[in-house]
Amino acid sequence: MRDVEKVSRRSFLNIALGAAFALSALFAGIPILAYLWPSSKEGVSTGLVEIATTQELSIWEAKTFVLNGKAAILVRVSEDGYKAFFSKCTHAGCTVKWLSTEQVFKCPCHDGFFDSNGKNIKGPPPSPLGQVNLIVEGGKIFAGG
């Protein structure tokens, strides 16, 4: 008969306890590491997204939509001209609103203004709004890509 190493009840229980702790730590550790890893939801492209039809908006009218998890605004600037920008203000990250009467984007947090090209024209914003690529095809407007 093969020589079997004897393990005492005490040391078996100690090892079992240690293994249980190690396993729990591992299971707790996975979500914690994933939590600390920068979120991958920002900037993941989901391809082209249909956001509106060309009939939907009159000139200088706007529509909000969400692209890759980020809020954005579509504005019709002429008969067949459309522009879209991410709504996140480049200053402190508030959500800008389109004012169709003044034809500007306004950030309500610190009175920042952007013109219809997304350029920062007044107030604290340091840079223009992020532009969204648009494709107009077959009476439909697509964003992203």
Place this chain on the structure above:
Amino acid sequence: MNIQNLQDKLYRYFDERLEIKEALEKFLRKPVPIHATNWMFCFGGLTFLMFAIQVVTGVLLMVYYVPTPEQAYKSVQFIMRDVNFGWLIRSLHHWAANGMVLMIGLHMARVFYMGAYKKPRELNWIVGVILLFITLGFGFTGYLLPWDQKAFWATTVASELANSIPFIGPYLLVIMRGGQEISGATLTRFYSVHVFILPAIIVAFLLLHFAIIRRQGISGPL
């Protein structure tokens, strides 16, 4: 049994230099009296488990939470929606906070029911009551941090309550709010109390609580 060997070696390395064997034995090999091997005696330990969860999840939440009026609500939304397992970490923090208060209630009920607060253990009961109030302080300051409507108005009501105390009330209100109104100053104030001042105090009182129970031992059977 290779791992066991490595463990032994490592242990002996430290024991040779720090003589931890004696200290550890005394600390970890504490026999529990037979009358205390009863589920009613678990609530103090469960309170501490909740506290440990609060420490771990709280530190993790600090990684993404931003205590400014512009960013507080958004950073909480960001944690809940975009951060990997952010919903899990924040929900654990929320529920373990509730659980901690619940466990304290059960722990105190057990101690009261068994008369374990009586001489010579009155001092530890008092330390325990202080720990209860520190915990409620955590709950109160933490409630404001999501910076939503519920948080804002709860803090409004609570600081108005403080305001109604004769003579010192108006001063208390200004100290709590960091001004006459609830503002960004209130938020940063509550934040520093929640993540630094109260943790430092509660650790000191927890150590005292544990040191006293070790010194006096668990109270006798009913």
